[in-house]
Amino acid sequence: MTQQIKGSSGIIEPDLARRVNLDTAEHDVINPDLTRSPGKGRRRSPLRWIMLAVGLVATLALPWLVYPPVAMDIAAWALFAISVDLLLGYTGLLSFGHAAFWGSSSYVTGLIAINWGVPFPLAILGGMLFAMAIAVPIGYLSVRRTGIYFAMVTLAFAQMVYFVANQLSGLTGGENGLQAIPRSFFGIESVETDSFTFYYAAIGLILLGTWAAWRIVHSPFGRVLVAIRDNPARARALGYDVDRYKIIVFVLSAGLAGLAGGVFAISHGFTSLQELEWTTSGKVVLITVLGGIGTLWGGPLGAAIVVTLEDWLTSSGFEGTGIILGSIFVLIVLLFRHGIWGTTQDLFQRRRKAD
């Protein structure tokens, strides 16, 4: 190749020869590292129906396996993580302020339930819409930044929401949080009082949110998102208004986070400033990365592991939950570069190729 470059006398620029040359002999060679990159979850695997069935069975069996309120926590955090993955895995945006949507929805859901006593899905709908409404200006002002700056701007907005909630203590209960959120459900007593039955009433909302995320990812819009993640300048040159797409996905993501936060508040019967704290934003990013980004399955897996582990450690009276979780996170990030789900997928693919 180099000889050919030198041989063509008309070239002005001598450093051309130093550039990477095309090698026709390399056609059809697949770069092994790229097939392992996140984002391939968008491709429909032949196993997807089996995975879907396993996932559904696991979701329905969950309150039999763990204490039902913990099962509900897992489901809510799973959807919360999916909402973060929509931004991180599919659009390439790391939001470090998603507690703003999860937490504010938990408050609004609680306030609606307390003041109007409507069936809980309606209260949650209200919380979700509120989260989406505040996501419009936050998204509008954040998406102009990328990378660490985007993370910092979203964090700053989330802190603002935290302080506002703290200031409005007449409404939010300040340090005490919002107590005694009722769980009204068309007078069906078992749902309203029994957390086992409540799980099955509320899981429909979580599954609906998960389905919405799946729909978004596998839509024409989802393909534009992946294009934006891979190469925003190119997407613009094709005529796509990148900022607009980012704002829309940000608001959709906030809606899912709000849905999850509303379910969480109803399930617990109270909510507090902790749900708005930056540590909550950090935890959901940790769960998402732990499970594996760009797959939608990673979030639920990460949520199951982290929430279960937290529950075990706390109930065994162990004080250093954070140390254990932190160590696991460090190990997994070091050993499984694509998270637990992504790495498992890689193993399966390699095996299939070897066969």
Add this chain to the structure above:
Amino acid sequence: MDGVEPVQATSGIPLLQTSDLTKDFRGFRAVDGISLSINAGTIHALVGPNGAGKTTLFNLLSGFLAPTSGSIAYRGKDITGKAPEQIAHLGIARSFQITSLFDQLTGLEHLELALASPTGLGMRFWRSERQMGQFRQRSLELIDEVGLAHLADKVAGSLAYGQKRALELALALALDPSLLLLDEPTAGMGLEDVDRTIDLVRQVAKGRTVVLVDHNMHVVGSLADRVTVLQQGQILAEGSYEQVRMDDRVITAYLGNAHA
């Protein structure tokens, strides 16, 4: 503006016209008062050494940069300061000097995205991705046109360099542009692929206007109807390839003895 050869009067109406276009980067003037006329239906080459302002000029024309002063008119209308996506919708498509694709998408998915761009389908987050299938036929034609039909379902990240450049060209074509801006379409290619790309560009230039940046004089000589030589952000000479090649200033400035 010393040393600029007077632009010859041409019969056609210019498709694209810049007047006194200037771009400063913190005191450094990358593009310095360029007034350029691109006639419809021609292949117009921009040449010059690194730092001559070619890529900056491209970024100005495609909206990726806003000029410090001066203006750009397309079909007689002022488009100065328009965003890249707006310019794309006006029928100006560009390729990039450094291969610029979506690594995780297949060739077909790229082309479907480009074809879907003017339809607004991309906003429909509630529809199935199968909707993109309506562009499949045209995508297959386009990918065949650049000789990549057998690789249509491979993700772009796994393609070889020359194949990526070809996909890049197909992508620009998918927008069915009136004006095609090609930033070094043969950069880093071996001779064989350079010749193939020349044929390809000639083919796609039919019925279109092309502005081309390339360092390879072979490419410029075989394709360009008109050549503008840039130096330090200014126009040094303009004319046909033969005229420019014989220009004393151009020879001393760049070609040296390369054309001996």
